[in-house]
Amino acid sequence: MSTELTSPSIPQRWDSPFDSLLAPEIIALLLQDAPLPEELPDEAGRALQMLIRVKSAPALAGIDPTRFPQHLPLDGILLNDARLLTKDINEIIIREGDYGNSAFVILRGSVTLIADNLPAHLLGRGSRERKGFMAMVKGALRRKGDPETRVHHTERFEAGSDQGDAPSIFLQDVPRVLDGSRTHTIHAGEMFGEIAALGRCPRNATIISAEANTEILEIRWQGLRDLMSFAPEFKEHVEDRYRQFGLRPLLQGLDLIRRLDPAHVETLVQETRFERHGRFDWYGTYQKLLSASSAADRLRNEPMILMESDYINGLMIVRGGFVRVSHSHHGGEKTISYLGMGQTYGLTEILHNHAHPDQVIPAQHSLRAIGYVDILVIPTHLVEECIIPSMTPSEVAEHSRPLRTQRETNDLALTDHSSLDARDRLGPGMMDFLMDKRTINGSAAMLIDLDRCTRCDDCVRACASTHDGNPRFIRYGDHQEGVQVAQACLHCHDPICMIPCPTGAIHREDTGEVVINDSTCIGCSSCASNCPYDNIQMVEIRDEHGLPQFPSHHEQDGERLNLFSEGSLKRATKCDLCFDQKAGPACVRACPHDALQRFDMQDIDSIAQWLSR
Amino acid sequence: MAVSIKFFVKRRLANAALLLVTGVLCVLLWRTLEAALRPQALYSGFALLLLLLLLTAFNARKKLPFLPLLRASHWLQFHVYSGFLSVLLYGLHTEFRFPSGTLEISLSLLFAIVALSGFVGLYLSRSLPPLMARSGEPLTYEAIPKFEFRLRREVEDLVQTTEKSSGTSAVGDLYLQHLSAHFKPRSVWASLLGKPKKMLSRALENIDKVQRYTGEDEHEVLEKLRACVRQKHNLDIQKGSQFLLRGWLFVHIPFTYSLLITSFAHAWIALVYTPSR
Numbered sequence: 001m002s003t004e005l006t007s008p009s010i011p012q013r014w015d016s017p018f019d020s021l022l023a024p025e026i027i028a029l030l031l032q033d034a035p036l037p038e039e040l041p042d043e044a045g046r047a048l049q050m051l052i053r054v055k056s057a058p059a060l061a062g063i064d065p066t067r068f069p070q071h072l073p074l075d076g077i078l079l080n081d082a083r084l085l086t087k088d089i090n091e092i093i094i095r096e097g098d099y100g101n102s103a104f105v106i107l108r109g110s111v112t113l114i115a116d117n118l119p120a121h122l123l124g125r126g127s128r129e130r131k132g133f134m135a136m137v138k139g140a141l142r143r144k145g146d147p148e149t150r151v152h153h154t155e156r157f158e159a160g161s162d163q164g165d166a167p168s169i170f171l172q173d174v175p176r177v178l179d180g181s182r183t184h185t186i187h188a189g190e191m192f193g194e195i196a197a198l199g200r201c202p203r204n205a206t207i208i209s210a211e212a213n214t215e216i217l218e219i220r221w222q223g224l225r226d227l228m229s230f231a232p233e234f235k236e237h238v239e240d241r242y243r244q245f246g247l248r249p250l251l252q253g254l255d256l257i258r259r260l261d262p263a264h265v266e267t268l269v270q271e272t273r274f275e276r277h278g279r280f281d282w283y284g285t286y287q288k289l290l291s292a293s294s295a296a297d298r299l300r301n302e303p304m305i306l307m308e309s310d311y312i313n314g315l316m317i318v319r320g321g322f323v324r325v326s327h328s329h330h331g332g333e334k335t336i337s338y339l340g341m342g343q344t345y346g347l348t349e350i351l352h353n354h355a356h357p358d359q360v361i362p363a364q365h366s367l368r369a370i371g372y373v374d375i376l377v378i379p380t381h382l383v384e385e386c387i388i389p390s391m392t393p394s395e396v397a398e399h400s401r402p403l404r405t406q407r408e409t410n411d412l413a414l415t416d417h418s419s420l421d422a423r424d425r426l427g428p429g430m431m432d433f434l435m436d437k438r439t440i441n442g443s444a445a446m447l448i449d450l451d452r453c454t455r456c457d458d459c460v461r462a463c464a465s466t467h468d469g470n471p472r473f474i475r476y477g478d479h480q481e482g483v484q485v486a487q488a489c490l491h492c493h494d495p496i497c498m499i500p501c502p503t504g505a506i507h508r509e510d511t512g513e514v515v516i517n518d519s520t521c522i523g524c525s526s527c528a529s530n531c532p533y534d535n536i537q538m539v540e541i542r543d544e545h546g547l548p549q550f551p552s553h554h555e556q557d558g559e560r561l562n563l564f565s566e567g568s569l570k571r572a573t574k575c576d577l578c579f580d581q582k583a584g585p586a587c588v589r590a591c592p593h594d595a596l597q598r599f600d601m602q603d604i605d606s607i608a609q610w611l612s613r
Numbered sequence: 614m615a616v617s618i619k620f621f622v623k624r625r626l627a628n629a630a631l632l633l634v635t636g637v638l639c640v641l642l643w644r645t646l647e648a649a650l651r652p653q654a655l656y657s658g659f660a661l662l663l664l665l666l667l668l669t670a671f672n673a674r675k676k677l678p679f680l681p682l683l684r685a686s687h688w689l690q691f692h693v694y695s696g697f698l699s700v701l702l703y704g705l706h707t708e709f710r711f712p713s714g715t716l717e718i719s720l721s722l723l724f725a726i727v728a729l730s731g732f733v734g735l736y737l738s739r740s741l742p743p744l745m746a747r748s749g750e751p752l753t754y755e756a757i758p759k760f761e762f763r764l765r766r767e768v769e770d771l772v773q774t775t776e777k778s779s780g781t782s783a784v785g786d787l788y789l790q791h792l793s794a795h796f797k798p799r800s801v802w803a804s805l806l807g808k809p810k811k812m813l814s815r816a817l818e819n820i821d822k823v824q825r826y827t828g829e830d831e832h833e834v835l836e837k838l839r840a841c842v843r844q845k846h847n848l849d850i851q852k853g854s855q856f857l858l859r860g861w862l863f864v865h866i867p868f869t870y871s872l873l874i875t876s877f878a879h880a881w882i883a884l885v886y887t888p889s890r
C-alpha cells in the first residue's frame with residue numbers, strides 16, 4: 001500500500017489528518033507497502049493497535065479493504081479521517097441541536113442517548129435571556145463604534161490537551177435528567193451520529209458517555225463519504241440505520257404520506273432510495289467558481305440530478321440542500337426555479353403517465369445540484385400504488401393543471417410546487433442572481449429595495465443601539481435589479497458556520513435564529529472562516545476600562561507564559577436577528593421607507609410580492 | 614380582467630382618503646365652534662400643538678429602536694399625512710390671514726420653513742433613490758471621495774500608458790482638453806448644479822469624436838475611458854443625491870425644534886392673555 005502522491009504546493013486531501021496528534025510520518029510508516037519494522041515508535045504502535053481494534057468493531061468489521069483504490073486505502077482513511085476520543089462519565093459527545101459532521105463508533109464502554117429536549121443551561125449553552133429594559137436603554141445610549149466590552153469576562157472552556165481542539169462539556173445534574181427522560185444505551189461496536197453528519201441536519205438527541213474512559217472513534221465526513229463509496233456493506237449498514245431511525249419520521253411529515261395507512265408507509269420506508277449529489281464542501285469553492293466562470297460554465301459545473309426528457313423513475317423529495325430547476329431554451333438552459341428542503345419534483349409527470357399510459361411523457365425539466373443535495377426517491381410504481389390512490393380529485397387536478405396549461409400555451413413550466421414559476425415572478429436576472437450568490441440558503445436574508453432606500457442608515461443605527469453601540473451588519477453588498485443583499489447573516493437553512501464550532505457556541509435557537517453564545521465562544525474563528533458569505537466578524541473584546549483582555553491560562557508546565565504572546569481575546573459577532581429584543585429585528589422596524597425586509601428565501605411568494613409592491 | 618392595485622398605491626389612496634375625511638371633519642368642527650361662539654382659535658391652537666408634538670415624536674422614536682413602538686415606516690406615514698393636516702389646521706387657526714406682530718410672523722415663518730422642507734424632503738426621498746439605483750454601483754457617502762481619487766488615478770495611469778505605447782497624443786490630448794474636468798473630484802454643489810447628465814453626454818461625445826481618427830488599440834482604451842466616465846457620473850449622482858437626502862434634515866429638524874419652542878411660548882402667552890369668559 002502507498003500513500004497518496006502529494007505535491008508540496010497543491011493542498012491535498014490528507015494534508016491535515018483529523019487526529020492532530022498522529023504525526024504524518026507515523027501515518028506514512030503504517031501505510032507503507034513494505035512490512036512494518038520490528039521496532040515501532042510508541043506512537044505508531046499505539047496507532048496500529050487502534051487500527052486493529054477499530055477494524056474489528058462490528059460497525060466496521062465486514063469492510064473489505066481490497067475494494068478501496070490504491071490512493072485511498074481503508075487504513076489511510078481510518079488514520080487520516082478518524083480520531084480516537086476518550087470520554088469521561090457524563091461528558092457530552094453529541095448535543096441536541098448542534099451541527100456536526102462526524103459519526104462515532106464506540107470501541108470501549110457505552111453511551112447514553114437522551115431523546116428528550118433538555119434545557120439549554122444543562123447542556124452548557126447558557127439560556128436565552130431577553131434584555132431587560134434598563135440594559136436596552138444603556139445599550140441605546142452607547143455611541144456607535146464604541147469598543148466591544150465584556151465585563152467580568154471568564155473563559156469557560158479551555159482546549160482539552162488530549163483531544164486536539166475539542167473542549168470538554170459535561171451534562172449537569174445527570175441523575176435527575178436521566179430519571180425523567182427517555183434514554184437508550186448504545187453499546188461498544190455500535191455507531192451513532194452518522195445521520196446528522198451525512199444529511200447536514202442538526203443532531204436530534206443528546207448523547208453522553210455512560211462510563212469513565214469510554215473510547216470512541218470519531219470519523220469526519222470525508223472519511224464517511226469514502227467508506228460509503230467503497231464499502232457497500234458499510235453503506236448498507238448506514239442506510240439501514242437511516243431507514244430505521246430517520247426516514248420514517250421524515251416521510252410521515254410530508255402531506256402526501258402522512259395520511260397513508262401504516263402498511264403503505266412501511267413499504268415506502270423500505271423502498272425509498274437515497275441519492276447524494278454535488279460537493280458536501282461546496283462552500284470552499286463556490287466563491288472562486290463565481291468569480292472565475294461565466295453563467296453557462298457555472299451551470300455546467302453543477303452536477304445533473306435528472307435530465308430533461310429522461311424517464312421519471314420516482315418522486316424526488318429534497319432532504320437537504322438546493323436543486324436548480326431548468327429547461328432547455330434556444331440551445332441553452334433556462335433556470336425556472338429552485339427547490340429546497342421538503343419540496344418535491346416528478347409528481348406531475350407521474351400523475352400524467354398514470355392517467356395516460358399510452359402517452360408517457362419524460363421529465364419536463366432538468367434538475368441540478370446547487371452545492372450539495374440530498375435526495376430521497378420514491379419509485380414510480382410505489383407512488384402509483386400507495387400515494388396516487390389516496391389523493392383527492394382536487395389534489396390530482398392541482399398537480400395536473402400546469403401540464404394542461406403547458407400543453408395549451410406550450411410555454412409555461414410544469415411543476416409540482418407552486419414555486420416553480422418563480423422565474424416569471426422574480427424575473428430571470430433576479431432568479432439567477434439569488435442562486436449564484438447562494439442567497440437562497442437564507443432563512444432571514446436582508447434584502448434592501450434600492451428604489452426606496454434613502455441611505456439614511458437608520459437601520460444601521462438601530463442595529464448599533466440594540467447591540468451596545470456595534471452594528472452587526474453592513475449596509476453594503478451584491479445587488480441586482482435594484483435589490484441589494486446586505487452583508488448580514490442570512491440565518492442559513494444550511495448553516496455551514498456551525499459545523500466546525502468546537503464548543504457549540506454558535507447554534508440555532510428553537511425559533512430558527514443562528515446565534516452565538518458569547519459566554520461559550522472561545523474566539524477560535526472557525527465559524528468566521530467557514531461562513532461563505534463573510535458574515536461573521538471576529539472582534540477584540542475590551543474590559544470596562546476599554547483595555548484589551550488576554551487569556552487567563554497563562555501558565556503551562558509550571559512556566560509562566562508571556563501574557564501577550566497569545567494575543568488578545570476575540571469573540572465572534574454577527575447579526576442575531578435581535579433574538580434578545582422584545583420587539584424583534586430592529587433593522588426592519590427602523591426603516592422608515594419600507595426599503596428593508598428579511599426573507600426566508602424559500603418563500604418565493606413573499607419575495608415576489610415585495611418586489612412588485 | 615381584474616387589475617391588482619399595488620400595495621403602495623393602495624396605501625397612498627387609503628391614507629389620502631383618511632386625510633380628506635379628517636380635513637373635512639376639521640373644517641366642519643371649526644364652523645360648528647364658530648357658530649356656537651366657542652373659542653375655536655384656542656381649540657385649533659391646542660390641536661395644532663398636539664399634532665406638532667406627535668410629529669416631533671417621530672424623531673424620538675428613531676432614538677428608541679428597542680421599544681415595541683410600531684415600525685418606523687408606520688410612523689413616517691403618520692408623519693407625512695399629519696404634516697399635510699397640520700397645514701390645514703394652521704390655516705384654520707390663523708383664519709388664512711397674513712401674520713402680524715413679531716411672534717406671529719416668526720411662528721408663521723418657522724412653520725413655513727418646516728412644512729416646506731418637509732415636502733421637499735418627501736419629494737427627494739421618493740425621487741432620488743430610483744435615480745441612484747439606476748445610475749450604477751450603490752456606494753456609501755463617506756467612501757465616495759476615496760473612489761473619486763482612485764478613479765482619477767486609474768484614468769491618468771491609463772492615459773499615460775497609452776501615450777507611451779502608441780506614440781501618439783490623441784488620447785492624452787482628449788484627456789487634457791475634455792476629460793480632466795470630468796474626473797476632477799467635485800464639491801457636492803458642483804455635482805448637483807453642474808448638470809451631471811449633460812457632463813456625461815458631453816464627455817462621451819468627445820470620446821466618440823476622437824475614436825474616428827484613432828487605431829484599433831486605442832479603441833480599446835477609449836472603451837475603458839467610456840466606462841470610467843460612466844463611473845464618475847455615478848459618483849457625482851451618488852454624492853449629490855446622498856448629500857441632498859441628508860441635507861434637508863439639517864433644515865427640517867432644527868427648525869422643527871425652534872417652531873416647537875416658539876409655539877409653546879405662543880400658547881403660554883395666549884393662555885395668559887386670553888380674557889376668561
Ligand code: SF4
Nearest residue numbers: 489490491492497531
Ligand atoms: S454566519 Fe454565515 S453561514 Fe452562518 S448562518 Fe450566517 S450567513 Fe449562514
Ligand code: SF4
Nearest residue numbers: 453454456457459591
Ligand atoms: S433605514 Fe431603510 S432607507 Fe434607511 S438606509 Fe436602512 S434600508 Fe435604507
